[in-house]
Structure formats: C-alpha cells, structure tokens
Amino acid sequence: MSAFRRHLTSRVMTALVVVLSFTAVLALLLILGNLVAKGASSIDWAFFTKSPVPAGQSGGGVANAIAGTAVIVGLAALIGVPIGVGAGMYLAEYGGGRLGFLVRFIADVLNGTPSIVVGIVGWTFIVKPTRHFSALAGSVALAILMIPMLARTTEEMVRLVPNSLREAALALGYARWRTSLKIVARTAMGGIVTGCLVGIARIAGETAPLLFTALGNLNFTLNVNQPMQTLSLQIYVYATGPFDEWHRLAWASALVLMGLVLVISLAARWVTRQRYGSIR
Amino acid sequence: MGRRADGPMGGTAREERPVSPSAHPPVLESQAYSFWYGPTQALHDVSCAIPRNAITALIGPSGCGKTTFLRSINRLHDLTPGARHEGDILLDGGSIFAPGTDVVALRRRIGMVFQRPNPFPKPVYDNVAYGPRLNGLAPAGELPDRVERALRQAALWDEVSDRLREPGTALSGGQQQRLCIARALANEPEVLLMDEPCSALDPIATQRIEELLVELKQTYTIVIVTHNMQQAARVADYTGFFYVGNLVEFGATQQVFTRPVDERTEAYITGRFG
Numbered sequence: 001m002s003a004f005r006r007h008l009t010s011r012v013m014t015a016l017v018v019v020l021s022f023t024a025v026l027a028l029l030l031i032l033g034n035l036v037a038k039g040a041s042s043i044d045w046a047f048f049t050k051s052p053v054p055a056g057q058s059g060g061g062v063a064n065a066i067a068g069t070a071v072i073v074g075l076a077a078l079i080g081v082p083i084g085v086g087a088g089m090y091l092a093e094y095g096g097g098r099l100g101f102l103v104r105f106i107a108d109v110l111n112g113t114p115s116i117v118v119g120i121v122g123w124t125f126i127v128k129p130t131r132h133f134s135a136l137a138g139s140v141a142l143a144i145l146m147i148p149m150l151a152r153t154t155e156e157m158v159r160l161v162p163n164s165l166r167e168a169a170l171a172l173g174y175a176r177w178r179t180s181l182k183i184v185a186r187t188a189m190g191g192i193v194t195g196c197l198v199g200i201a202r203i204a205g206e207t208a209p210l211l212f213t214a215l216g217n218l219n220f221t222l223n224v225n226q227p228m229q230t231l232s233l234q235i236y237v238y239a240t241g242p243f244d245e246w247h248r249l250a251w252a253s254a255l256v257l258m259g260l261v262l263v264i265s266l267a268a269r270w271v272t273r274q275r276y277g278s279i280r
Numbered sequence: 281m282g283r284r285a286d287g288p289m290g291g292t293a294r295e296e297r298p299v300s301p302s303a304h305p306p307v308l309e310s311q312a313y314s315f316w317y318g319p320t321q322a323l324h325d326v327s328c329a330i331p332r333n334a335i336t337a338l339i340g341p342s343g344c345g346k347t348t349f350l351r352s353i354n355r356l357h358d359l360t361p362g363a364r365h366e367g368d369i370l371l372d373g374g375s376i377f378a379p380g381t382d383v384v385a386l387r388r389r390i391g392m393v394f395q396r397p398n399p400f401p402k403p404v405y406d407n408v409a410y411g412p413r414l415n416g417l418a419p420a421g422e423l424p425d426r427v428e429r430a431l432r433q434a435a436l437w438d439e440v441s442d443r444l445r446e447p448g449t450a451l452s453g454g455q456q457q458r459l460c461i462a463r464a465l466a467n468e469p470e471v472l473l474m475d476e477p478c479s480a481l482d483p484i485a486t487q488r489i490e491e492l493l494v495e496l497k498q499t500y501t502i503v504i505v506t507h508n509m510q511q512a513a514r515v516a517d518y519t520g521f522f523y524v525g526n527l528v529e530f531g532a533t534q535q536v537f538t539r540p541v542d543e544r545t546e547a548y549i550t551g552r553f554g
Contacts, residue, residue, distance in 0.1 A: 096361065164398040168460070171354060172411045172467060173388035187401055 032258065039255035042248045051220045058245050062253050064220040065234040069260075071222060072138045072214055072230055073204050080143035080150060081196050087147065088154025088192075093180045095155070104155075107148040118144050119209035127213055135228035138214030142203040149199045157191030158184060190271055197268035201261045207232040231257040307332040307471060307501045308353060310527075313367035315348055317360065322348045325367065326527045328520055330471075335493055335502045337512035337533065340522035341548070346505040347395075349522070350473050353503070354390040355383050371471070388415055391464035395476040397456035399448030399463070404440050407448040407459055411467035426466060434462035435492050454485025461492070465500075472496065474504040478511065490515050509549055513537050521545045 046061045053060035087107070091100055122141030127133055161184050169179040185192070207230075210216075215227040216237060231253050238250035306329035315323040323345045330336050338346040348357075355376060357363045368375050376386055388411075399407050408427045412418045418426045427444075431437040436458040440451070448459050457477060464472060474493075478486040493502055493515050506512050512519050513533060520530040521542070529536055529545040540546040 162398070164394060164396060165400060167356060167392075167394065168398045168400065168463075169410075170356065170359075171387055171392035171394075172463065173384050173415055175384050176359075178414070183400060 035251065035255040035258055038248075039251035039253075042252035043255065047249075047252060052218050052249075055241075055243055055246070060249075062229075062231065062234055062249060062256075064217060065229040065231045065253065066256070067220065067222060068135065068214070068217070068228040069204065069230040069232075069257075071224065072135050072142065072210070072228060073200060075136070075139035075224065076142035076146060076203055077196070077200050079139060080146035080199070083143070084147040084150025084199070085154045085192055085196070087151040089158060089180060089185060091151060091155040092158035093184065103151075107151045110144070110148040111152065114208075115145055115206055116208040116211075119212040122209060123212035132225075133213060133215035133227040135214050135224040135226065138210045138228065138230070139224070141209035141213045142206060145206065145209060146199045146203050149202065150195055153195030153198070154188075154192050157188045157195060160191065161187045190274055194268045194272045197264050197271065201264040201268070204261055204264065205232055205257060207236050211236075231260075305332055306330055307372060308503070309370040309373075310349075311368045311370065313349070313352065313365065313369055315345075315352060315357070315365045316363065317348075318362035322525055323352075323365075324525045327367075328527055328530045330501065330503060331518060332501050333497055333499075334517040335497050335504060335515050336518040336520065337516035338503065338505045338520045338522060339507070339509060339512050339548075340528075342507070344522040345525045346522045347475055349527075350392075350475055350503060350505050353471070353473055354387050354392055356387075356392070358383060388467055389469055390471045390473060391467055391469035392473045393457070393460050393464055393475065393477045396480055397453060397460050399451070399456050399459050401447055401449050403445050404448050404451070404459060405444040408462050408466045411463060415467060417466075417468065430462040430466035431459075433465050433492075433496065434458045435488055436462055454481050454488070457481060457485070457489065458492075461489070465496070469500065471501045471503065474502065476505050476507060479507065486511070509537075521548060523548070 046059060048061060048066065049063050050059070050061035051064045052062065087103060091104055091107075094100065095103060118141050121144065122137045126137035126140055130137075165183055165187060166179055169183040170176070174182065210230055210233055214230060214233065216233040217227040217229045221228060235250050235253045235257065238246040238253065241247075308330040310326050310328050310330075313323060313326045314321065326345075326349060338349065340346050351357055352365065353369060353371075353376070357365075365377075368377060370376070371386070371389065375381070400410065402410075405427055408430050409423055412426050413423060428437060428441075431440060436455060439455060440446075440459075443451075448456065451459060457480070461477070478489055481489065490511065493504070496502060497517075504512075504516065516533045518531065519533045519536040521528045521536065521540075521544075523544050529540060529542045531541075536545065537549055540549065
C-alpha cells in the first residue's frame with residue numbers, strides 16, 4: 001500500500017469516526033435544545049410550587065409530580081440500594097459457587113426484563129392484594145428494576161479491587177467478612193456510589209412500571225399509601241391530553257426531568273473522578 | 281513482648297554469626313509438607329526447621345515453590361480454590377493445621393510483607409494503626425505511640441512524621457514497602473514472612489530494608505524469599521534452596537554458599553542455571 005493511500009485511509013477513517021460521534025452527541029443536543037425551546041418559557045416559580053389546576057384553566061404547576069418523583073425514587077433507592085449492593089458484594093467476594101452462578105444468572109435475566117412486566121408484577125403482588133394503587137407499589141417496582149443493575153455494577157467494581165489488598169488485610173489477622181467490609185468495600189466505595197447514582201438516574205425516568213402501581217395523582221400528596229404523581233407520569237398524561245396548556249406543562253416537566261437526570265449523571269462522574277483520585 | 285524475651289539474642293556481628301541449631305531453637309517446623317494447586321504438585325515433602333530470632337532466606341529459580349511455601353506458613357492458601365496439602369507445619373510445636381485452629385489468630389502471630397507494596401488506600405497512620413486497633417493490642421490512648429514505634433522500627437518515621445494524614449498510596453515505592461513492614465510490625469507478630477520485599481525497589485531502598493532486617497531479627501523471626509543471592513548472602517543466617525518444588529538444601533548461609541552439599545545448589549549459586 002502506498003504512503004498516499006495509507007494517509008488517505010487514515011484521514012477518511014478519522015473523519016468517519018468524528019462524524020459518527022458527533023451524530024451521537026447531536027441526538028442529545030437536539031433533545032435538550034427542543035426541550036429548552038418549548039419548555040423553558042413555562043418554568044416559573046408557580047411551576048415548582050403549585051399543583052395542577054383543573055383542565056381548561058391556565059396556571060398551576062407540577063409540585064405534586066416533583067415531590068412524588070423524589071418520594072418514589074427515594075423510597076425505591078432505600079429498598080433497592082442495600083439489596084443490590086449487598087448482592088453485588090456477595091457475588092464478587094463469595095459468589096464463586098453454584099449459588100453465585102444462580103444469583104448472577106437471575107440478575108442478568110431480571111436486567112433484561114421489560115420494565116412494563118415489572119410494573120405488572122408490582123400490580124399483582126402489591127396493588128391487587130391491598131386493593132389500591134400506591135406510591136409504595138411504584139417504589140417496589142422501581143427497586144426491582146434497580147437491584148439487578150446495582151448487583152452487577154457493584155460486582156464489577158468490587159472485582160477491580162486488587163487481590164493484594166485482600167491478602168494484606170487477611171495477613172494482618174482480619175477475618176474474611178471484615179476484610180470484605182473494611183477494606184474491599186471501602187476501596188470500591190467510589191465505584192459503588194457511582195453505580196447507585198447511575199441506577200437512580202435510570203429509574204427516575206421510568207414510566208411504564210408506574211402506570212400500574214403509583215398510577216398518578218393530580219393532587220399533592222406525600223402519603224406513600226396513596227396514588228402519587230411523578231414527572232414521567234405527568235408527562236405521559238399531559239402530552240397525550242387535548243389541551244395546549246397541558247402540552248406546555250409537559251414540555252416543561254420533560255425539561256425538569258431531563259435536568260434532574262443530567263445532574264445525577266454529572267454527580268456520578270464527579271464521584272468516579274474522586275475514586276480514581278484516591279486509588280491512583 | 282514477654283513471649284520473646286526468653287529467645288536468644290542471635291549474633292549481631294556478621295563474623296560471629298552462630299550457626300549451631302541450639303543457638304537458634306526452631307520456631308517453625310515443616311514436616312514432609314507437600315502442596316497441590318488442583319492436580320499440580322507445587323511442593324514435595326518439604327522438611328526444615330526455621331530458627332527463632334534469625335533471618336532465613338529461601339532462594340531458588342522462579343516457580344520453584346518458595347512463595348507457595350511462604351504462603352502456606354500463614355495459611356493464605358486457605359482461600360485458593362483447589363489447593364490441598366499433606367504433611368504438617370508446626371508453629372512453636374503446635375500444628376497450624378490442627379482442627380479448631382483460629383486462622384485469624386494465627387495470622388496475627390505470623391505477619392507478612394508482600395512482593396509488591398500494597399498499602400491500603402487510607403492515611404499512613406491508619407495503615408499502621410489498623411492491625412493493633414483491630415486486634416485490641418493497644419488502648420486508644422496508646423495507639424499513636426505504637427504507630428510511631430512501628431514506623432520508627434521500619435525506618436520510615438522521619439520521612440512521614442508530618443505526612444501521617446496523607447494516603448499511604450501517595451508515598452514512593454520504597455516508602456510504601458517500609459509502610460507495609462511497619463503495618464506488619466505494629467501487630468507484633470512472632471514471625472515475619474517477606475516475599476521478595478525488595479524486588480520492586482531501587483538499590484538504596486533495598487539497602488535500607490536489609491539493614492532494617494538485621495535490626496529486626498533481635499525481636500522477630502524473619503523468613504524472606506528472594507531472587508537476589510547477594511541479598512541472601514548478606515542478610516540471612518540460614519538459607520534454604522528450593523528447586524522444582526523440593527527443598528534441596530537447608531543450612532547455615534555460610535555453609536550453603538561456600539560448601540553446598542547438593543550439586544544443584546552449587547550450580548544455582550554459581551550461576552550455571554536459574
């Protein structure tokens with residue numbers, strides 16, 4: 001191959017890769033730009049502090065949905081993080097045997113389960129027996145989505161901890177469990193926290209599992225035994241509704257939700273950087 | 281310290297290094313110890329007595345079983361899948377494999393320094409304080425003193441006394457290794473196992489650690505694996521030569537290096553193979 005052809009191939013491939021990566025980023029920019037253009041003008045103080053007003057009237061906000069998102073996602077994290085991280089620790093530190101294989105397999109299957117199926121599970125096991133929709137059922141459904149994700153990322157992160165650190169702790173007279181907890185988990189903490197944040201960002205935007213569980217609620221409530229609104233449910237209802245006022249609020253809600261996810265993702269990146277800073 | 285006070289204070293000057301076994305009663309005894317990784321036999325019938333308050337060097341070509349033997353002594357192989365052994369290793373006359381042996385307590389009596397420095401990603405102080413704090417060796421008030429003593433013993437105190445809050449991983453390679461030695465010493469073990477502690481270090485750091493070893497044998501029994509025969513000849517009172525899983529020769533360093541009994545030992549130390 002001549003030098004000219006080699007250089008040409010190199011240029012073409014480089015250009016191709018640049019164009020492709022720009023296309024990937026373009027999607028995000030288009031979405032963000034669109035959301036800002038159509039939603040930003042509707043975001044004011046009332047948007048964050050008022051609940052929705054009856055259809056046809058103008059004004060009102062989505063305070064109910066913002067509070068609901070915080071409650072449902074927070075509760076889901078409260079349920080999901082200990083179970084998911086614990087399962088991941090188990091898989092990485094003790095999961096060599098048959099039980100570990102089984103847990104890992106189940107986690108992978110659960111990871112691939114469509115979220116609407118998880119919603120139906122939440123409906124069958126919580127909504128139906130208790131005879132009413134509730135935020136709690138929504139949180140459980142989201143936690144079920146979150147657990148396998150956290151288990152596998154935690155496992156990956158814990159496996160990154162060099163074995164020499166485990167051996168150092170064992171040689172100092174640390175029991176196995178104490179080594180896992182004091183040395184391994186602490187060393188992997190940055191990665192585990194990042195995994196949790198990414199998991200939370202992921203479930204914060206989920207809609208399907210909440211349709212059958214949290215249902216949605218146009219009034220402000222913090223009672224987890226009641227149906228509760230989230231931003232994603234609000235967007236679903238408003239965007240499919242007939243009123244211009246609703247569409248306006250749907251755009252604004254989408255912008256807020258997107259911003260929320262972006263903030264959590266940035267926090268995750270920041271924590272990751274701290275981690276590499278500490279381990280070197 | 282009491283249990284060590286009765287041990288003989290071995291020769292300090294190199295020339296008068298005593299070599300008779302009675303001067304150094306054994307602290308560790310290996311009795312026909314064999315070891316397998318799955319189907320692969322790594323050690324064959326290793327028998328030797330490692331004397332107290334002395335430095336014992338284990339030499340031999342790579343893959344000959346030195347490290348495997350070293351890691352058997354504090355039962356670090358317990359977690360290796362498919363590992364098994366025959367024979368026995370005695371610490372102060374008691375089998376380390378006896379049923380009901382508290383492995384955690386055993387490892388507190390047998391400290392270890394690894395080939396590559398492996399400080400915890402924590403402050404220097406915590407690295408050293410971890411062992412004694414965990415093992416309840418010192419009341420909280422005495423912990424700083426103990427940390428300082430261990431760091432002084434490891435000849436690191438002067439360099440880190442104003443950096444105790446910095447992460448151990450921020451030190452230089454040689455400092456990290458001395459930090460690991462201090463970490464092991466803070467536990468006040470009876471035996472210190474060292475797996476090529478100088479292989480990642482420059483000659484100056486190596487020399488510091490060698491000087492340190494000679495000081496430490498006043499109080500500790502040291503077993504050191506090394507690829508560096510000059511190092512073995514410089515610091516060790518006793519030397520064992522491993523070859524393909526066999527302990528070919530074991531004796532006073534001077535004898536092993538000047539009048540080896542086995543021709544394979546002679547071939548190795550004169551550089552004809554290995």
